[in-house]
Amino acid sequence: ILNVEQSPQSLHVQEGDSTNFTCSFPSSNFYALHWYRWETAKSPEALFVMTLNGDEKKKGRISATLNTKEGYSYLYIKGSQPEDSATYLCAFERDAGNMLTFGGGTRLMVKP
Amino acid sequence: EPEVTQTPSHQVTQMGQEVILRCVPISNHLYFYWYRQILGQKVEFLVSFYNNEISEKSEIFDDQFSVERPDGSNFTLKIRSTKLEDSAMYFCASGLDSGGEKLFFGSGTQLSVL
Numbered sequence: 001i002l003n004v005e006q007s008p009q010s011l012h013v014q015e016g017d018s019t020n021f022t023c024s025f026p027s028s029n030f031y032a033l034h035w036y037r038w039e040t041a042k043s044p045e046a047l048f049v050m051t052l053n054g055d056e057k058k059k060g061r062i063s064a065t066l067n068t069k070e071g072y073s074y075l076y077i078k079g080s081q082p083e084d085s086a087t088y089l090c091a092f093e094r095d096a097g098n099m100l101t102f103g104g105g106t107r108l109m110v111k112p
Numbered sequence: 113e114p115e116v117t118q119t120p121s122h123q124v125t126q127m128g129q130e131v132i133l134r135c136v137p138i139s140n141h142l143y144f145y146w147y148r149q150i151l152g153q154k155v156e157f158l159v160s161f162y163n164n165e166i167s168e169k170s171e172i173f174d175d176q177f178s179v180e181r182p183d184g185s186n187f188t189l190k191i192r193s194t195k196l197e198d199s200a201m202y203f204c205a206s207g208l209d210s211g212g213e214k215l216f217f218g219s220g221t222q223l224s225v226l
Contacts, residue, residue, distance in 0.1 A: 004154075031211065031212060032211070032212040034214070034215070036217075041219070042219055043115070043116065043203075043216075043217045043218055043219045043220070044155075044203070044217045045217075046214035046215060046216070049212055049213065049214050051212045089155065091155075093211075093212065099157045099160065099168050099170070100147075100157060100215070101157070102147075102154050102155040102156070103154065104154050105154075
């Protein structure tokens with residue numbers, strides 16, 4: 001059984017705060033690490049897919065880093081806005097397969 | 113922007129009944145998936161489908177489950193005889209390629225088995 005864990009489970013921040021959360025995953029048989037953003041009643045939306053150790057990706061105020069040797073990825077949000085409120089899911093992809101193993105998500109709430 | 117659509121958004125059924133959950137993936141995508149999330153638990157993989165056949169399935173995807181792409185646009189998940197524990201949000205997803213590619217998810221079908 002693959003273990004993918006995210007922390008914290010939930011996070012409340014003020015508008016303008018920067019924040020980060022963690023995804024830990026197995027360091028063996030790694031192929032890719034996915035981050036998704038999921039707003040209530042909407043579809044999960046892909047943010048990043050990272051495949052190389054040391055990868056850093058950025059999309060606007062959101063960025064992510066990847067350490068495959070130690071099995072973790074960080075997601076950073078700079079200057080949080082209320083519209084960033086969502087659940088952020090990471091998913092581990094093993095061996096170039098189709099199956100994603102998801103973490104439990106971090107629920108972010110940004111107060112105006 | 114193209115999107116994955118799922119119908120119905122909610123489905124209520126009696127235990128033992130058959131249900132079919134429907135999905136229309138993005139038109140030029142080749143890889144199709146079903147995932148589900150039981151309330152309070154992690155999103156779980158059920159099955160992947162490529163070239164008109166199942167390419168991978170999880171332990172959850174037993175003989176009660178089947179998938180089909182009947183007409184080149186729809187992608188369906190059938191549960192033959194629903195159990196209480198099948199109650200979950202079911203997500204369809206599609207992708208252009210396998211291996212390190214983004215998946216595009218639908219907004220889900222909430223299945224409630226009574």
